[in-house]
Amino acid sequence: MSNKITFNGVEFYQDESDIKWKNSTLPNSIGNHYDDYDKILVVNSTKAGKQTDEHAMLKDHYSKLYFKFLNLCNEKCKLITIEHSGDIQQIAHTQLLSNGGKKFLVVILSGDTSIKELIEGADTLDILLDILHVPFGTANALFWDLFQVDKNTDIKSENYVSFNDILQRQFLQFVKGTELKGKDIPLYTIRSTKTSERVLAICFLLITTGFHATLLKVASEPAYATLGDERFLKASNDLAGDKYHYNNYIEIINKSNHDDVIFAKQESSYFGIFNQGRLERGYDISPMSDFTHRYILSIKEEEGKKQEFFNKILKGYDPDTNALIKMYNDDPLVVYKEVDTNVDLLMRIYPNTKENICFEKNVCIDGHLVPEDDILKDGYLELSIEKIGNNNIKFFGI
Incomplete structure (x- = not known):
């Protein structure tokens, strides 16, 4: 050039x-x-x-x-x-x-x-x-x-x-x-079912709850303002102690057919729906996601084994993506599966009610934290995720 x-x-x-x-x-x-x-x-x-x-x-x-x-x-x-x-x-x-x-x-x-x-x-x-x-x-x-x-x-x-x-x-x-050429990227409307399907956000990257969303909450505090993406490593160290608890129960169903359970209700510590897994330059937590392929990732932290849980998350920095995918497939505490981009979803988050512990209920949509009151419904949090059929937005890329 x-x-x-x-x-x-x-x-x-x-x-x-x-x-x-x-x-x-x-x-x-x-x-x-x-x-x-x-x-x-x-x-x-x-x-x-x-x-x-x-x-x-x-x-x-x-x-x-x-x-x-x-x-x-x-x-x-x-x-x-x-x-x-x-x-x-x-x-x-x-x-x-x-x-x-x-x-x-x-x-x-x-x-x-x-x-x-x-x-x-x-x-x-x-x-x-x-x-x-x-x-x-x-x-x-x-x-x-x-x-x-x-x-x-x-x-x-x-x-x-x-x-x-x-x-x-x-x-x-x-x-x-x-x-460069203009690229089409799927966009999704995220709605609150609590408030007459009010639109909360337009999503193109990810929706997460648990560890990742809590990490974003911590890393958004003013003390991190002078840092770049290294703020996430610093924040993860803050989450390594006992101050934050982020295990909740997650369920994903087909919005058009509630009998089609895409992710059965279960406990999860790190949960995300990833249209794109490359969250930083050197970090790819969902290497199979590429805008045309949408993946669910759930990692459960075993009680008393926080370091093992952290090690799994840090695998996203591994340059060998095949090793990461193999780890996902072999680990009974991990669910990693593709979800058709054309299927509209309902995502439900059931708060953990373990006694004497306050569990975080953060939800992140493309870097934006959704206020809990916007999506709390009948004791659980619920989001509607719908693909936008046609959009006239293109992104320059190679």
Whole structure:
């Protein structure tokens, strides 16, 4: 890939560990692949990911870099900086409104939860929406498979690709316009059956309860704000003691046919429905999930064997995914099974009533924790999970 690209009197070039631009009299080296959009937004979510000066400066640079290029391609381009949760949904409602059939592009420098909010804001709009995810969130689960980045996080290894290299490569791929394609990703509507099927969220990654959802709750506390995905390792250490208890009873049934029990009611410590298992760059807890294949994973912690339970979860960092899958298949305390993406589901969480212990009842949807009161019904928590038949949203990827 050339590290110099000239377009409309501007040259974009690599300078050490950065991409910069300058005026140029050279002819165009690429075509314009972004002139047919009715509007383009470059969104810098300042509160996403690591809260450090270095991270903020890098994000600011790339937001201006993308805007500089796209403004050369299309005068209907706008750079927006947001600071608060919920701002992205508001942007979708105010900036992406259409009389029908218009085409929009959003380049978002943020993480998975922000993308979920963007999709939720745009879901009811009659538009065509293309999204480029620039991975400035904490986990960036959506990004790693879309751009086929390997699991190697060993900075001393010969084939290690740094974060700066990833950002540069993605920008140059996007600018050239011929190396990326729009990908369809299944979307699911998550509803509360307690409140007349009120929509709680749009989901594209995962729904979890137990250990993972509790981990997210702990890692979201202010003390973790300056950390990236390493915050999850730190939080897991906090969960290793006796402060948190997360075993509950889970049941999954076919929403259209309640006699079709997909996951019989049983105790689980780590439970998830995974449309994508790559939760961090180096961590893949459900290697068989790939957006077109949806998997249920349940791991039960044996009493008094917390370390063995943790070791199973940490297997997601193992580069040998076949060993992880074999462990799942051989372990009687693990259930790992595919669920047809076209089957709508009811997920029920029955709180553990063991005396003198308070059990967590957290539910995570794509990084968002659902308030318990929204889904508590007749003594248990219930969610409806329905695949959206047609959506006009595509994600850039390789």
